Amino acid sequence: MKGKYSNLLLYKMYQAHRLIRRYQISNLVEWNSTETDQALEPGCTVLLGMCSKLPTLIYANLACLQKAKWDQLKAVYIIVDCQKCDLEIGTEEKVIRSFPDLNISFFYYSEQQSQQAERLKLPYLYAWMSWCIGLKHTNTQSILIHDYDALILSNTVLQQRYQKFQAQQAKVQGIEWYHKNGFRRQDRLVCTFECFLDVAWLRSFSPIELFNNVGKYEERSVDYDITLEAQARSLAPEERTIAELSQSKSDIVHPSQMIHQYTMFRKFPGAALPCYSMILLPLFSFLAGDNTAFKSATLAVYKGKETEGKGSMVWEGVTIGLSQLESHHLHWGLLQSVQALVALEVKPRKDVFDYYQALYDRVGCALTGIQHDFASDKHQQWLTEAKLSSFAALAKCEALSINALSK
Structure with a gap:
């Protein structure tokens, strides 16, 4: 048939x-x-x-x-x-x-x-x-x-x-x-x-x-x-x-299946289900005015690392299983996030880089840039500046720790 x-x-x-x-x-x-x-x-x-x-x-x-x-x-x-x-x-x-x-x-x-x-x-x-x-x-x-x-x-x-x-x-x-x-x-x-x-x-x-x-x-x-x-x-x-959108799909950020996946995780908490759109929930919360969204999501990813496989993250009271998350999902999600933030004129943020770094750690691969054909130089530059600000913040914390220990 x-x-x-x-x-x-x-x-x-x-x-x-x-x-x-x-x-x-x-x-x-x-x-x-x-x-x-x-x-x-x-x-x-x-x-x-x-x-x-x-x-x-x-x-x-x-x-x-x-x-x-x-x-x-x-x-x-x-x-x-x-x-x-x-x-x-x-x-x-x-x-x-x-x-x-x-x-x-x-x-x-x-x-x-x-x-x-x-x-x-x-x-x-x-x-x-x-x-x-x-x-x-x-x-x-x-x-x-x-x-x-x-x-x-x-x-x-x-x-x-x-x-x-x-x-x-x-x-x-x-x-x-x-x-x-x-x-x-x-x-x-x-x-x-x-x-x-x-x-x-x-x-x-x-x-x-x-x-x-x-x-x-x-x-x-x-x-x-x-x-x-x-x-x-x-x-x-x-x-x-x-009516086809621009070749780079830069006219729209559309995770697709976000509500579908969220509904399925409400029905089956933490299950091995498609989750590629779930990683964009912090972006929407941030754009709605929650400046702590990416930081909270990063903590949720690290907190869920002790569960089986690639772990899970709890968001808005729902346990989202990350077992089906792959590197190409992260490449796509990172592009979607940076596209939206650049289009809306949001300055590079370390918490965005930190969040995706945590997700890349979960799937066991390095975050070396936006690995997607639709990523422009402007998008790559935004991520580079976000990465540098993250490293600068880490260096500052290490310096403060050393000073505290030397006293």
């Missing part, structure tokens, strides 16, 4: 499991004819699913989004993955007050939605439900699904993409073709992250029709991600487009 599943029995088993899951959640989000038939206004609404267990990430995200705001951006809808009573008091008001130019509205899960999501702890369920709640309330012709773990570093890229999306009269415009779970890039189906979509087209489907599914595509067994089945069954190839 071609595609994701190697044999018919396995395919049927996963297909049945997904059908049961779809049945269990089919009534969690619905929209009625009044909502789907309403006249839509020109412009775009950003839909941003917020992880209530990592609330500080919202500030870094919105600070970058505010700089990239364009005239046709009419509103930002933040959909929180819990009931309003479960979000820290004052968070909504503080966020709205901090970013007055973004026309922010908050939406929350109902009791039923919150209980089901927390019981299942499925990352793609959270994503689907949050986006559908936002879509239910949208009154503009277009939406941008903006990931919670994405930092827009270019002030013009969203405007340029939106204008291209409108000019092409496409229904979907992303930044990458989907090429996992049995799909290939040449299928020309669009990944949902950082994706512009046509609202009327999306709401022509019921919410559950946009959810993940197991099926066939061109004789291959596949696992449809959110909106992929709708794209495959209803859109012509020219209605599915991508």
Whole structure:
């Protein structure tokens, strides 16, 4: 059998499991004819699913989004993955007050939605439900699904993409073709992250029709991600487009799978799971205003070194296993961090170097620079200065210790 599943029995088993899951959640989000038939206004609404267990990430995200705001951006809808009573008091008001130019509205899960999501702890369920709640309330012709773990570093890229999306009269415009779970890039189906979509087209489907599914595509067994089945069954190839970012990906820092991985570690603390995006959590906390984030993370890495293998780190109360962390993950994570810090004009910091030094020590390799093709001279210089400041601080501490001993 071609595609994701190697044999018919396995395919049927996963297909049945997904059908049961779809049945269990089919009534969690619905929209009625009044909502789907309403006249839509020109412009775009950003839909941003917020992880209530990592609330500080919202500030870094919105600070970058505010700089990239364009005239046709009419509103930002933040959909929180819990009931309003479960979000820290004052968070909504503080966020709205901090970013007055973004026309922010908050939406929350109902009791039923919150209980089901927390019981299942499925990352793609959270994503689907949050986006559908936002879509239910949208009154503009277009939406941008903006990931919670994405930092827009270019002030013009969203405007340029939106204008291209409108000019092409496409229904979907992303930044990458989907090429996992049995799909290939040449299928020309669009990944949902950082994706512009046509609202009327999306709401022509019921919410559950946009959810993940197991099926066939061109004789291959596949696992449809959110909106992929709708794209495959209803859109012509020219209605599915991508707008590639700069070659170095310097327009955006997007760890990808950060919330997914965090949710899985909440479900399985310290387990041997993918963790490559988890190492960027301190960056987001720092950009949200926590100047001690990198120092705290460094201590957490060293504190967790006594566990098996490459150890673990505890962050925001969750034990993150580092057993699957490899050197190429660190090269990529270091680049992402320095790209963001340089773009946001943050001066070189020793605590950033110290943190990555601790991680490189955990995987047993040397930190000799940013080992990535997309690293520019400016990025390398930033890290060099951060390294020198770290060594200078160490030398100062050693000198103070020697002086103290000589007295």
